[in-house]
Amino acid sequence: MRLLKLIPDNTNISFLKWRFVALGLTLALTIASVALLMTRGLNYGVDFAGGLMIETKFEQTAPIDELRETVNRLNLGDASLQQFGSADTVSIRLPLPEGAEAGDQEAVQRVVVQVQDAIRVGHPDAEFRRVETVSGKVSGELIRSGALAAIISAIGVALYIWFRFEWQFGVGALLTLLHDVILTLGFFSLTQLEFNLNIVAAILTIIGYSLNDTIVVYDRVRENLRKYRKMDIAPLLDLTVNETLSRTIVTSLSMIFALSALVLLGGDVIFGFAIAMLLGIFIGTYSSIYVSAPLLIYFGVGPQSFLPPDTGKAERVAPRP
Numbered sequence: 001m002r003l004l005k006l007i008p009d010n011t012n013i014s015f016l017k018w019r020f021v022a023l024g025l026t027l028a029l030t031i032a033s034v035a036l037l038m039t040r041g042l043n044y045g046v047d048f049a050g051g052l053m054i055e056t057k058f059e060q061t062a063p064i065d066e067l068r069e070t071v072n073r074l075n076l077g078d079a080s081l082q083q084f085g086s087a088d089t090v091s092i093r094l095p096l097p098e099g100a101e102a103g104d105q106e107a108v109q110r111v112v113v114q115v116q117d118a119i120r121v122g123h124p125d126a127e128f129r130r131v132e133t134v135s136g137k138v139s140g141e142l143i144r145s146g147a148l149a150a151i152i153s154a155i156g157v158a159l160y161i162w163f164r165f166e167w168q169f170g171v172g173a174l175l176t177l178l179h180d181v182i183l184t185l186g187f188f189s190l191t192q193l194e195f196n197l198n199i200v201a202a203i204l205t206i207i208g209y210s211l212n213d214t215i216v217v218y219d220r221v222r223e224n225l226r227k228y229r230k231m232d233i234a235p236l237l238d239l240t241v242n243e244t245l246s247r248t249i250v251t252s253l254s255m256i257f258a259l260s261a262l263v264l265l266g267g268d269v270i271f272g273f274a275i276a277m278l279l280g281i282f283i284g285t286y287s288s289i290y291v292s293a294p295l296l297i298y299f300g301v302g303p304q305s306f307l308p309p310d311t312g313k314a315e316r317v318a319p320r321p
Helices: 015-039 064-072 105-122 136-164 167-191 197-227 233-265 271-290 292-298
Strands: 051-057 080-084 086-094 127-134
Touching: 015 167, 015 233, 015 271, 015 292, 051 105, 064 080, 064 086, 064 105, 086 105, 105 127, 136 167, 136 197, 167 197, 167 271, 167 292, 197 233, 197 271, 197 292, 233 271, 233 292, 271 292
Parallel strands: none
Antiparallel strands: 051 086, 051 127, 080 086
16 A cells, blocks of 8 residues: 655755845734834733732623623622623623732632622523632732743753754854744734633744654755755755655644534633644744745855865875875
8 A cells, every 4th residue: 555645755946036026025924023022922821920810701792881880889899801702601700809909808708709699680590600810919920930931941052952962053043033933923913812821832843843844854964065065055945845845735734623522612711822833833934934044045055065165185095105
């Protein structure tokens, strides 16, 4: 029985022909993502923002405006309400009551009961699915720890590739990782999906996936640089990407099928994680072809880049006996 091949062995796609278009698209998306992060920011979940969160589900579309008026009449502080996952579910966020930072759980429970009783008056069908509380101190520590984990992992990856290959490969891998992370954060800023610890875990996983794909491409580039000493760098990179294309496509499709099932059937709890991972697979596959590889051209890598220096001395030949 013949094995199924999604990508034929003789595939020869000129990816690098479109590198300038890809560069423009990459810069535009990166700048837009940074602008969104600076203007709209991220919709931090209770993990990072701190406070009290009550997740409420209705049998019909959640009446957010009515619920906001109901909660504001309780004078419990600045309330934030938004749809959570689906149109019939709403997330109600409130600041922690006095004493909660000191561990007074009774004060928190009184606020929860007040909100639930007020909502049940007009909506007896309301189902209160989840209640979470995080102090401001803990949320600040979580933000620092999450950011530090992402930064350290990215720098560690770049240093490893630097020593494993050459500095051009290390810088290229780091810029590729930054591209993938920034675009993912930009997506969450645009959609205002809740950004919590699950998303941090997804970003760290995306870094690992992108790194794996980048190393596969870079390792084959190094092999081809030694094998084809007279080939220009652009055709050599095209050859490399085509040689690794089958592995990239099969891996990406496998991940996409699994993550699509999680997005559609996994429920609200892991929706953010699954959508971040799904987006990260698309971005990581694109960046391994149109970011990490073309960067080597801009860094001046060529077939002669890593040859040992010529000392000008002729090789000595031992005299015949």
